[in-house]
Amino acid sequence: MGSVTRLLAQRIALGLLLLFLVSILIFVGTIILPGDVAQSILGQSATPEALANLRAELGLNEPAFSRYFSWLGGAITGDFGTALTSGLDITTEIGRRLGNTLFLAFWAAIIAVPLAIFLGLLAVRYRERWPDKLISGVTLASISIPEFLIGYVVMFYIGVKLRWFPSTAVSYRPDADLLTRLDSIALPVIVLTLVVLAHMMRMTRAAILNVMQSAYIETAELKGLTMFTIIRKHAFPNAVSPIVNVVMLNLAYLVVGVVVIEVVFVYPGMGQYLVDHVSKRDVPVVQACGLIFAAVYIGLNMVADIVSILSNPRLRHPK
């Protein structure tokens, strides 16, 4: 057991290190590029006085090194400063919106994960026959269309033509009762499900096929075990870790897909907050959102690795 705890501790430490380096990268990404932040906020016609004032306000006259550490210190204690354009506190705003985004992503995951695993298994069961071909055809089509277009296609046909659900999520209120909230996010959830379903099905199919074609499955079949026993004792334990990996990678993908889908459906979440402030060139907000998205992404990848370590004894004993 000692080696497992050590492996886990190593993986968590690696995740934290990665997060720290990513925070540097996000910070550096907004300063080393050609062009002055103050200039790009105020535009070409800004007076030198206005530029100097804004630079002082942003702390741009201090060295980048000390600015980074004061930003990081603030971020760790949950203080991201105030937005340049509105003067509002970023942490309060993010607190409000992060919940909405997670609510949306949560329901998309609840529907997409079981469905993708089921369809992936179906594709394996009917391999090279029409259900498999249909599934891979749909997959090819859906990865060839950008998320936002899938969003509009769904909005056009289900929201506007059929009128099953409200076509935008403008009416979403976090304090409404659960059914009303689910009704207003129905379309974004459908779209997000479609977006991740394709990837997840394909990866599940590949993972299961990989296990089912192993020599030990053939041995089990040859020694006359029933299909159920083979799946329970041989296939399932070996398939858990790849499937969990697939799920986690796709949840990470989901978190990014949310950014675009929120803009399509005018949903008051983190993604819309980020995109709005990128076009307003509100750097503190962009840095804060970027860091949070990256943290969620890195966190989910880390969980995927931890589950693989726990479920796969082979990874516990590196040679």
Place this chain on the structure above:
Amino acid sequence: MRIPVAAAIGLFFTALYFLMAIFAPLIAPYGVAEVVGGVWEPSSGDYLLGTDSIGRDLLSRMIYGGRTTIFIATAATILSFTTGSILGFLAAVLGGWADQLMSRFVDLLMSIPTLIFALVVLSVTPVTIPALILVMGLLDSTRVYRLARAVAVDINVMDYVEAAKLRGEGRGWIIFREILPNALSPLVAEMGLRFIFMVLFVSTLSFLGLGVQPPAADWGGIVKENAEGIVYGVGAALYPAIAIATLAISVNLVADWVLNRTTSLKGGRG
């Protein structure tokens, strides 16, 4: 050499889109920013796809838009491949700490979702077409780097590379005369996939209002401009979906064919 049907269809449509992009000013019936009719007129003899949110001919916008989208995607793909494969080959040939340094940096870049990092960078850079190409190309070169390095590491231990090293050839020779010709086929197959990704990427950025700026047209921008129409039952915003999907699927079919051909020739993907 026989070309399979799927690949032939793919080649046909890919060529069609590229020709349309090149000769856009000759094909398009109206100017890109020319207001010719009412708002969201339905399709008619004068306007084959109808008009857009401020009365411009949608077919002309789609053709010019394809030109912009395909140009940006192609330029970004070329940038991504040049940077990614040269650095990847260099890492494989140099080995040691230089390889470690570059590979770990690429790992770090890839641990941030591409879209999020692009948004962070675009919040401070001026939104111009060269800036877009630069940001997209460099961010995507991480993926090419990984492939190029993996392929080159395998080639680097081949006898003919050893022979070249013993002859005393320089690193430039090894990279361009020994590794590059042998790594070309897996890289070319990957190029199709990267190109599609670039088309989707630039469309997404334009849709978010951070890519190509109006009045210039591009497929993502057309969706953004006509998105309001969806609620009133006007499908103008959906045309780019058809264009992007057919282009992506055609390029995919060609890439698959190239990949299959090279695998059967070499007995493995690099």
